[in-house]
Amino acid sequence: MATAYLNCRIKDSDDTAFLVEGHLISRTGSDEEIRSLLREGDETVELSGMYVVPGFADTHMHLLGLGEYLxxxxxxxxxxxxxxxxxxxxxxxxxxxxxxxxxxxxxxxxxxxxxxxxxxxxxxxxxxxxxxxxxxxxxxxxxxxxxxxxxxxxxxxxxxxxxxxxxxxxxxxxxxxWKEPDEETLKEYIRKGAEYCNAHGITAVGSDDFVSFTSSYKPALKAFEHLAMENGMNLRVSEQCEFHDPEEFSRFLDEGYTAGVGSDAFVIGPLKLILDGSLGARTAAMTMPYSDDPDSCGILIYDDEEVETFFRLAQSYNMPVISHAIGDAALDQILDVYEQNMYEGNPLHNGLVHCQIMRKDQLKKILKLSLSCYIQTLFIDYDAGILEERVGERAKYSYPFATLYRNVPTANGSDAPVELPDPLKGIELAVTRKSLTSGRTMNASEAMTVKEALDSFTDRAYELLGMENCGKIRKGYFADFAVLSADPEETEPEKIHEIPVMMTVMDGRTVYER
Ligand SMILES: [Zn+2]
Structure with missing residues (x-):
């Protein structure tokens, strides 16, 4: 049985209809073309001119943490x-x-x-x-x-x-x-998190879960693997693997895991390193003290040697490394390791998560090394209100999202549950750079266009996650898409976050309907 989606507008396409068979989009075309392919028993869905986007991908979050939070x-x-x-x-x-x-x-x-x-x-x-x-x-x-x-x-x-x-x-x-959650509880968190994502048009995530609340990577890994085998995933997950120490990472590799192992529903992604804390908590590691707390430079989690051990181990198994770095001292630490140990041109797609406080020389180095950048434009909402007090002059080259997007592989996300996943709000903030909460604007010269911001949650996000056959409404691609009541490019920027998601389809199944 096939389902025809008719009378819609499609991102990056002149077609107005498409046909879904099983997990895949089997044809796109005009309404007449798609109608002519229908056989008895097939279904039609009338979309009344609404706007269809590939399912949004949130490139960095903590799905288990989100489910627990909810x-x-x-x-x-x-x-x-x-x-x-x-x-x-x-x-x-x-x-x-x-x-x-x-x-x-x-x-x-x-x-x-x-x-x-x-x-x-x-x-x-x-x-x-x-x-x-x-x-x-x-x-x-x-x-x-x-x-x-x-x-x-x-x-x-x-x-x-x-x-x-x-x-x-x-x-x-x-x-x-804490009593460690059992597998049923972990699966329930995954389902809850996925449900929230689906309601916001998201069909894929890069997720960091291994050390969220278990003492080893195994319980979270098994919960995801089992749920994927039982066909219980309404979200494609690329796991951003975090470990307590290099020894634990080594045991994981010894079991045969590395980037790319898995299925279309759950796949092992890069090694994730958390190098420092957060700006809000003043634990992001800075080279100079915080402007509003002269006694504090934040916290570096690892010494240089440990970071290098992690990095070399990952590279020897062709596993990319992505590093949470918010302060400029954390960035110095990892940029040194990348610069001295990485293959030229960054073929493994090593990267940075957050990309917040940086100096001009560091920004140049990121571009030169062609690092993949996992940004969160949603952070502008809260951070626009505190950035200048926290870091003073250093705000100038910070959160340089448009520069990163236009020069190196860069895509968007929420870091949920830090912020709740909401690509449309993320798109608005990327474009306006203006906090919905405080009304303050952050360095407007780094504003992205609506098209760029949309791509940062779709095409570009799937490239960063390495998920093939996702991110386009095109023949042969997975039937993962969201139906929006309006085209963000034709909406006033300050109102993009209000556009309702009407329906989300993942792997050919309707996983959310408003
Ligand atoms: Zn995170």
Whole structure:
């Protein structure tokens, strides 16, 4: 049985209709041409002039983290400490015996500390994680169960015991104390995350999940593999593989895994390294102190030797490396490693995730090395409000998204659950560079065109993810697409985020309908 989608406008095409058979788009053409191919029992879907785009691809996120976030206490809408504490208090009665109260998503430097969480409960462990995921505030019970005392030393992280503030790798002490989610729970997170993505027109993601909340890469890997085998994936996933240390990575390679191993639904992607923290939490590693905190230069997670060990191991197995680098010191660290060890022309597509605070010389080097850049224009929404206070003059060459897009392989994403996935909002922010929340604009000379921004979530995103036969409405391509009620190129830029996604189809199946 085939399905004909009729009377639509198609991105980058003059056709008005297309035919889907099984997983694939089997023909495109005019309405009459496609109608003439229909046989008895075939279906037609009338799209009334709506705009069809290839399913959006979000090139960097944490799908398990997104699913978990959607299942726990969401604090992203909170505007003040009182609201965060009130929601936390209200969540307490719904917990099961022995369960931790975990929330995530607060943004601002709220007045939440150990004492304010202890006032809610000293019996139930409470962990509230900042939106960026690099800092958490905890109560006394959580510290006790995690075995953290005044004398605990934090390697590559920071513990403020008195105030219950835990940063970066010290967060692993907390994760160790949580009961690891079983496979059913992990699968449920994947399904929930995928459902949210589908509702926003997304049919593929680059996702970093291995160390999210398990002590080894295996539980997450198995949950994805099993779900893919059971045909339970409504999203194509390229796994951005993160490990606790080079030894764990080595064990993974010994099992026969490397980039490209997998199926159309779940495939092993690049090695992911997290080199520093976030701008919002002032843990991004800077060469000079923060403009609004002269005592802090942020945190580098690894020493140079470890980064090089990871890198060489990956390259010897033809596995690309993509590195989370937000501050200029983290960028210096990885650019040195790339410059000294990479093959010329970057044939393995090593890259950078985020590409935020940088100096002019670093931008030049990124272009010279032809690094793949995984950007998040959605970050402009929050960061436009804090960038200049945090880094002063250094804002000038930061978030240079148009320059990157026009010179090196660059595509877009959300880093969910840091921001909730929303390609249309991401497209708007790429174009306007103006925060919807604070109204502030960030370096408007780096604005992308609507066409570029759309491509950064479609064609270019699939190239970056290495997913073939995806990203176009064309014969022989996977039937992965989204139907929008309007063409973003014909919409006022400030209204692009309001365009409704009417339908999402993945692998020939309707996975979302408004
Ligand atoms: Zn991330």
């Amino acid at each position: 299942s726990t206490l969401m604090l992203n809408h909170c505007t003040g400490s009182e609201e965060v504490l009130e929601l936390t208090r209200k969540a307490l009665p719904s917990l099961k015996e022995g369960q931790w109260l975990r929330g995530r998503g607060y943004h601002d430097n709220l007045q939440i500390d150990k004492a304010s969480l202890d006032a809610i409960s000293t019996d139930v462990p409470i962990v509230l994680t900042r939106a960026c995921g690099h800092v958490a505030c905890v109560n006394s019970k959580a510290l006790e169960l995690a075995g953290i005392t005044e004398d605990t030393e934090a390697e590559e992280g920071d513990i403020d015991y008195a105030n219950g503030i835990i940063k970066e790798n010290a967060l692993r002490l907390l994760k160790k104390a």
